[in-house]
Amino acid sequence: MILLSLAAAVGGILVGVIGFAMSYDTLSHVALNSWGFGERLAPWFPVGVDASIVAFLALDLYLVRKGTPWPVLRMAAHAMTGATIWFNASSQGSIRADPVRAGAHGAMPFLFVIGVEAARRLIIHKARLEAGTTSDRVPLHRWLLAPVKTPRFYRTMRLTGVTSYMEMIRREQELIAYELWLKRKYGGDLSLASEDELLPMTMARYGYTVAQALAMPDEQDQAAEARAEVAERRRLAAETRARIAQSDAVAEQLRADGRVEAVRAQVEGETGQARAHAKAQVTAAERVAQAEEEALETAVMAEAKARTVAAQRQEAEERKAKAEIDLEAAELECLAAEERRQAAEADRIAAAEAAAVETQAIAEARRATLEAEEATAETKKAVAEARRVTAEENRIADEERARQEAAIAAAEQSKKDAAEALRVAAETRRAAAEIELAAVEAEDTAKLRPRERAVRRVARMILTAHATNPDSASAEQLVSLAEIQAALDVSSSATASEYRQEAIELLASGYRP
Known part of the structure; x- marks a missing residue:
């Protein structure tokens, strides 16, 4: 990669210098002899045309890096690129009379602009990588092999802000697997499923994964409980203030009496x-x-x-x-x-x-x-x-x-x-949720088996319980078998005990999500 970078840089600079020199010689000669420019202004005409391309593209890259792009600059640079190609191609007479000669004079400025556009693309891509806004493209073969489903796939990917093509593939696979499991559960009749069970199919177009969609009812219930708790605290606070005011009034009356x-x-x-x-x-x-x-x-x-x-x-x-x-x-x-x-x-x-x-x-x-x-x-x-x-x-x-x-x-x-x-x-729950999300993404990237995922989830449960209750000495006190069975949907306590023992060994080996 270093050699390629050096070759690209040296070649790009060489092509740019040659193109600029040839364009300068051609346009300055034509400007002086054919287009009516004076002896002092004729040498500056090609500098102004070619330098404007570099200036506009450089300013466009600077604004893109600062997060405030202005498309007018790029369009102006492209317009000046077309103008310098046209000027060089038509400098030796009619283009139709001798197309090869005209192409030879217009090729070098065109190559110079291609090199600048390549540098611009590289800088923009690097800026997007640093900002985390880079997005994968949908491969051409998918458009050819699945022309009906791919537009909907592309639309969901862009509207929901999913930048990874493989992440979108994984979400689609999870949704298909969940739908097949639901059909098997209800004998192929999805109308028997509850609204909560159908949420992953409903919310997929809005960018929700299967796990996020299934967790929505619990999250809404928790939010409703939190609002109810806030309302109850406000009511109790109002009653307390009323009792305090009443007590103050009674005390003032007693003092007056x-x-x-x-x-x-x-x-x-x-x-x-x-x-x-x-x-x-x-x-x-x-x-x-x-x-x-x-x-x-x-x-x-x-x-x-x-x-x-x-x-x-x-x-x-x-x-x-x-x-x-x-x-x-x-x-x-x-x-x-x-x-x-x-x-x-x-x-x-x-x-x-x-x-x-x-x-x-x-x-x-x-x-x-x-x-x-x-x-x-x-x-x-x-x-x-x-x-x-x-x-x-x-x-x-x-x-x-x-x-x-x-x-x-x-x-x-x-x-x-x-x-x-x-x-x-709330901070503990948020940190635990972030750790859980990062761990799930890491497990998805590592393509772990279901049992390995379950063991790591139990390990994260032990770490979260230890963070909230550091006084407990053992993992058995922190996380019970019933909690593991409920979290992993496991009916056997022996399996839950195995998961917990493997999680303890995993933590002892240095595992941290």
Whole structure:
């Protein structure tokens, strides 16, 4: 290949240089002598014609490499190619007069353009290979041997983006094999098959393989379940937000009620305190007035009694004086002295009683004052208790709000953890699907037998299970025989056990998809 590349490069450059030199000599001579160009412009005419071909083709290749081709450049290059061939062929006179001479002058420019087109094709093909957009052609013998089916084959290949001809052949073979299996299952009557079983024939024209078409119902069901889970999470989130808002409203209402009750208790306490103080003052004043009234009545009664006794004694003495004026004059004088002494004693006793009454009233007043002060202290204590209860309610409300905020934060964290877990699971499933697809393509390329494919699939199941559960020590714990039977549609557990054992040995030998 290196020698061929060197030969092609050297030959292409040599042909291009010779063609350009011959075209330059011919066109410059004709331009000067026959076409009316001046001596200074005639040499530049062939350069402009031939250089335009190279410039247009080079610019076209550059735009193709950048992914923005413009077909006008290629058409312009082809037009200039035809022009330079025509100019060289007709430079020696009429083409009909001497076709061989005209062909000799037009051959070299034509070869130069053929070399440039070959280089263009090589560069475009290399760019498509690097971009992964190169596509195989349908061989000519297929068009000749199957002229009816090949157009549909080609149409499906181009519309579905299948770039490999052999890949398209393999898909067609798989579809034919599946259709034959389905006919054998239902005795040749495909109308008995379910819609899911007929999906490979329906979706083949859209580029789906048999495995992809059969997996569509499960994928749609999984997508529907995922949408339902998303809707359920949104509904639960809305309910949670509604409960949180309701709890906030109830807490705010409780705080407002607590503030109202606190103000009410404070006002009632102050009002009760004022009432108790006023009542105590009124009671003390009433008791003082009553004590003063009782003391006054006692003093008046004592004085009246003393005056009555004195009057009676005076009358008795007057009668006795009248009866015994002479004999009892001395005795009357003594009696008068005794009466004065008794009156003084009575006055002293009355004064003592009055003083005692006054002292008792003062004590009653003091006791009433103490009772009023005790009532005031009780009122203050009740107000302090009401304030303490209000503070306790505020503290409980704050703790409840803190618990609610912690619950909200925990719920948000749970949502984030769940979203992260879903994302990791989705990434794991996507990576597993990519690995599975790459492994199946590699197995198809290697043309492995069904048993070898089954063993490799079990090995990939073990690797996927180990990636999601790295703590498990053995393959038996990671993948059970029931899972292998379900995945490979195997009825015998012994066969599934053999597959698992061979998969373990395959992994031990270094197999990685």
